[in-house]
Amino acid sequence: MSLPILDLNNVLAPALAEGGLDPARLEVGGDLQRRFADAHEVFERRRAAGDLGFLDLPFDRETAGRVAEVAESFGQWFEDVVVLGIGGSGLGAVALREALLVPAWNERSDEVREYHPRLHVVDNPDPRTVHALFERIDPRRALFVVISKSGSTAETMALYLVARARVAAVVEAEQVRGHFLFVTDPERGALRTLAEAEGIPTLPVPANVGGRFSVLSSVGLLPAAVCGIDIDELLAGAAAMVEACRGTDLRANPAAALATVLWAADTELDLPIHVLMAYADRLRAFTLWFQQLWAESLGKVRGDGHVGPTPLPAVGATDQHAQVQLFMEGPRDKIVVFLAVDGSGVEVEVPDLHPDVETMAYLGGAGLGTLLDAERRATTEALRLRSRPSITLEVGSADARSFGALIMLFEIATVYAGGLYGVDPLDQPGVELGKRLTYALMGRHGYEAPDVPEVDERWRIGGTSG
Numbered sequence: 001m002s003l004p005i006l007d008l009n010n011v012l013a014p015a016l017a018e019g020g021l022d023p024a025r026l027e028v029g030g031d032l033q034r035r036f037a038d039a040h041e042v043f044e045r046r047r048a049a050g051d052l053g054f055l056d057l058p059f060d061r062e063t064a065g066r067v068a069e070v071a072e073s074f075g076q077w078f079e080d081v082v083v084l085g086i087g088g089s090g091l092g093a094v095a096l097r098e099a100l101l102v103p104a105w106n107e108r109s110d111e112v113r114e115y116h117p118r119l120h121v122v123d124n125p126d127p128r129t130v131h132a133l134f135e136r137i138d139p140r141r142a143l144f145v146v147i148s149k150s151g152s153t154a155e156t157m158a159l160y161l162v163a164r165a166r167v168a169a170v171v172e173a174e175q176v177r178g179h180f181l182f183v184t185d186p187e188r189g190a191l192r193t194l195a196e197a198e199g200i201p202t203l204p205v206p207a208n209v210g211g212r213f214s215v216l217s218s219v220g221l222l223p224a225a226v227c228g229i230d231i232d233e234l235l236a237g238a239a240a241m242v243e244a245c246r247g248t249d250l251r252a253n254p255a256a257a258l259a260t261v262l263w264a265a266d267t268e269l270d271l272p273i274h275v276l277m278a279y280a281d282r283l284r285a286f287t288l289w290f291q292q293l294w295a296e297s298l299g300k301v302r303g304d305g306h307v308g309p310t311p312l313p314a315v316g317a318t319d320q321h322a323q324v325q326l327f328m329e330g331p332r333d334k335i336v337v338f339l340a341v342d343g344s345g346v347e348v349e350v351p352d353l354h355p356d357v358e359t360m361a362y363l364g365g366a367g368l369g370t371l372l373d374a375e376r377r378a379t380t381e382a383l384r385l386r387s388r389p390s391i392t393l394e395v396g397s398a399d400a401r402s403f404g405a406l407i408m409l410f411e412i413a414t415v416y417a418g419g420l421y422g423v424d425p426l427d428q429p430g431v432e433l434g435k436r437l438t439y440a441l442m443g444r445h446g447y448e449a450p451d452v453p454e455v456d457e458r459w460r461i462g463g464t465s466g
């Protein structure tokens with residue numbers, strides 16, 4: 001199978017006239033290669049300690065079989081499947097649905113229904129979203145898949161309670177549990193306890209797989225399989241990428257090259273903003289999945305300093321008319337990773353209706369896919385001409401197999417990047433304080449209300465008219 005190709009030319013000298021990395025530094029014996037070797041050692045140590053459970057997921061046939069069984073039997077009894085989960089427990093399902101099921105991101109994807117149930121993913125406890133969902137679906141015909149590794153995340157618990165009450169209002173008491181499936185830690189947490197007490201079916205998130213690395217566990221596989229995505233292909237692509245990312249030779253290990261170049265871009269070239277710009281609507285949600293992965297894994301305290309790149313999602317050609325002005329002429333603090341997708345299989349020809357109108361004639365007879373790809377190549381070249389670096393990841397057709405490979409590439413690169421930055425990419429201590437303060441504000445037992453400074457009304461500006 002063909003795996004994504006990582007093209008580094010436009011971050012290297014001489015293609016980049018100014019500020020490019022010297023390619024010799026990436027060769028065997030080069031200093032970046034040696035620097036990566038240290039990060040690789042950390043990675044291997046953690047792998048041996050059993051911390052990197054996400055690497056085993058593509059080979060876990062038992063879980064894949066169980067997921068397929070649940071999705072094909074239980075899952076197909078329903079008209080609507082509603083995933084309730086946030087962060088790593090929701091973003092992966094959306095990325096898979098958008099990439100592999102619905103071609104256009106801005107279509108009402110949840111209204112596409114043929115054989116499979118419609119898949120909805122609710123992450124935010126926004127009352128308008130939740131209200132609108134329950135206006136559209138019939139809880140008697142809906143399955144709620146509650147996904148939470150910890151089994152305690154406030155947003156997900158609240159959404160579960162709402163869903164539970166909505167179901168209980170319209171079905172017999174003994175049927176309520178048949179409308180729920182929990183995806184959670186195999187041993188711990190409130191969802192696990194509840195499932196055991198009430199006989200609610202569950203699927204596990206392995207204890208050594210953290211939320212943002214869990215898309216290839218039941219967390220992403222179940223929603224994907226329910227709506228007809230070929231999870232075997234997805235896992236086969238991911239497995240091939242695990243095999244491809246071994247060793248310390250940057251020219252033979254794409255995740256190593258990606259992580260090392262992005263780390264060097266931040267720490268040496270002063271390019272701390274890492275833009276992921278997909279030239280396909282259907283990869284927009286993937287860029288949001290990447291944003292969580294990169295931000296939550298790498299934005300950390302190290303010693304007494306703070307490190308971490310800022311991931312910035314973008315979509316071409318849309319963002320050529322929004323963010324590219326900034327990328328071209330704004331501060332030199334960005335490196336763009338382009339996702340180039342081969343649109344083969346689907347092409348829409350532009351008809352040659354006005355051969356005499358100069359602004360339209362050249363488009364006649366071309367394909368929209370050809371135009372989109374030309375725009376990507378042109379943007380890459382425009383950046384290069386201004387010595388603004390970019391990387392291109394050619395992801396092929398972005399079918400289930402290559403998408404699985406792409407997911408694994410970024411997951412492995414993230415752990416490598418953690419080693420390069422000298423931080424633990426698997427934890428997220430920075431989100432705890434906000435969680436505790438929310439508990440306090442919501443009156444959770446044992447959490448004290450924060451001591452908020454008095455508000456000075458003079459600095460609350462606006463709000464009245466006339």
Ligand SMILES: O=P(O)(O)OC[C@H]1O[C@](O)(CO)[C@@H](O)[C@@H]1O
Pocket residue numbers: 086087088089147148149150151152153156210211212296428431
């Ligand atoms: O799966 P859980 O435990 O509900 O957590 C949801 C998300 O919350 C976080 O812990 C913090 O934002 C993420 O890492 C995680 O993906």
